[in-house]
Amino acid sequence: MNPRALRGAELEYGRFFLPGPTEVHPEVLHAQTRAMVSHRGEASQAFMRELQVGLKRVFVTERPVFISTSSATGLMEAAVRNAGRTRVLSLVNGAFSKRFADIARACGLAVDEVEIPWGEAHDPEAVAERLRERSYDAVTMAHSETSTGVLNDIRTLAGVVRQHDDTLVLVDSVSGFGAAEVRPDEWGIDFLLTGSQKAFALPPGLAFGVASERMMARAATAPNRGVYFDLVTFAEDHDKDQSPTTPALSVLFALEVQLERMREEGMDARWARHELMAEMTWGWVDEMNKTGVGLEIVAPPGFRSPAVTAVRAPEGMTGPEVVDRVADRGWLVGGAMES
Numbered sequence: 438m439n440p441r442a443l444r445g446a447e448l449e450y451g452r453f454f455l456p457g458p459t460e461v462h463p464e465v466l467h468a469q470t471r472a473m474v475s476h477r478g479e480a481s482q483a484f485m486r487e488l489q490v491g492l493k494r495v496f497v498t499e500r501p502v503f504i505s506t507s508s509a510t511g512l513m514e515a516a517v518r519n520a521g522r523t524r525v526l527s528l529v530n531g532a533f534s535k536r537f538a539d540i541a542r543a544c545g546l547a548v549d550e551v552e553i554p555w556g557e558a559h560d561p562e563a564v565a566e567r568l569r570e571r572s573y574d575a576v577t578m579a580h581s582e583t584s585t586g587v588l589n590d591i592r593t594l595a596g597v598v599r600q601h602d603d604t605l606v607l608v609d610s611v612s613g614f615g616a617a618e619v620r621p622d623e624w625g626i627d628f629l630l631t632g633s634q635k636a637f638a639l640p641p642g643l644a645f646g647v648a649s650e651r652m653m654a655r656a657a658t659a660p661n662r663g664v665y666f667d668l669v670t671f672a673e674d675h676d677k678d679q680s681p682t683t684p685a686l687s688v689l690f691a692l693e694v695q696l697e698r699m700r701e702e703g704m705d706a707r708w709a710r711h712e713l714m715a716e717m718t719w720g721w722v723d724e725m726n727k728t729g730v731g732l733e734i735v736a737p738p739g740f741r742s743p744a745v746t747a748v749r750a751p752e753g754m755t756g757p758e759v760v761d762r763v764a765d766r767g768w769l770v771g772g773a774m775e776s
C-alpha cells in the first residue's frame with residue numbers, strides 16, 4: 438500500500454475522493470461516539486422502526502430494508518444463496534460484476550456469463566437473447582460498475598429479465614445507491630443491495646438489501662441459503678423490529694443522522710447533485726484534453742456513473758504516479774483496482 442494513501446486523516450474536509458470508503462460528514466462521524474445500548478428490548482425496537490421509515494424513503498420502497506452487519510459482498514452472497522437453485526446468468530462488464538459471478542460459482546451454482554469488454558454497458562437486447570436460449574434462476578448485474586465508472590441501465594435490463602416469470606433480478610448497486618436514481622419496487626428489481634461506505638457516505642460496516650415478494654418466496658425454498666445471510670431470518674427479525682445478530686450499533690447511530698440529512702436534501706436533489714458533480718468532472722477531463730494532456734474517460738457518454746469517473750492515465754504516466762501527484766497537491770483520489 439502506498440503510504441501516501443493513508444493521508445486521508447490529514448486532509449481538510451472536502452478533499453477525500455475515494456470511491457469507497459467515501460468521506461463521511463463530521464456530524465455523521467460524530468454520531469458513532471454515542472454510548473452502547475442493548476440491541477434487544479423496546480428502546481432498540483423503536484430505534485429500528487424509526488430507521489426503517491428513513492430507509493424506505495431513501496430506497497424508494499414499500500418493502501422492508503434489511504440491514505446486514507457485513508460489507509456489501511456479504512449481501513452479494515445473500516443474493517445468490519437465496520435466489521439460486523441451479524443456474525444463474527451473470528452480466529459481467531468489470532471487476533465487481535465479475536465478482537458477483539465468482540461468488541455464485543463459489544456458492545455451488547452453475548454460472549453462465551454475458552461478458553462484454555470492461556468499460557462498456559450491457560445491451561438489453563443481447564441479454565434478452567441469452568434468456569431465450571436457456572432458463573435461469575436469476576440474473577446478476579452491477580448498477581454502477583466501480584472499476585470502470587460504467588452505469589448499466591438496470592431499469593431496462595430488469596424489464597427484460599422480468600419477461601421471464603421464474604428469473605429473478607439481482608442488482609449490486611454498491612456504488613450506485615445514494616448517487617444514481619434507483620427505484621427497486623417500480624423497476625422490478627428482486628434484490629437490490631448496497632453497502633454503507635460508498636455513495637451512502639457512511640463508515641464501512643453495514644450493507645442494505647431490498648427483497649421483492651418473489652425473492653422472499655424463492656428464499657423460503659432455497660436449498661443453500663446458509664445461516665448468516667438467510668433472508669428468511671432477516672424478514673422474521675425485521676417483523677419483530679430486530680436484527681438477527683448483534684448489529685454494528687455505532688454505524689447504525691451514524692445511519693440515523695445520515696438518513697435525516699438525506700431526508701432534508703431529498704433523493705431527487707441528491708441524484709441531481711451527483712449528476713452535476715460528475716458532469717463537472719467530465720468537463721474537467723475535456724478541458725485537460727484541449728490543453729493536450731490526453732486523458733480519457735473510460736465509460737461512454739450516456740452510460741457514465743454519477744458516482745465514479747474512471748479516467749485513463751495520460752501516455753507515459755502510471756495510475757499510481759497520478760494518484761501520488763494529486764496527493765502531493767492535497768487531494769486523495771483512488772488508483773486503479775489491484776486485482
Ligand SMILES: *Cc1c(COP(=O)(O)O)cnc(C)c1O
Nearest residue numbers: 508509510533581583611612632
Ligand atoms: C465496493 C463494491 C463492492 C464490494 O463492497 P464491499 O463493501 O467491499 O464488500 C461490490 N460491488 C461494487 C460495485 C462496489 O463498488
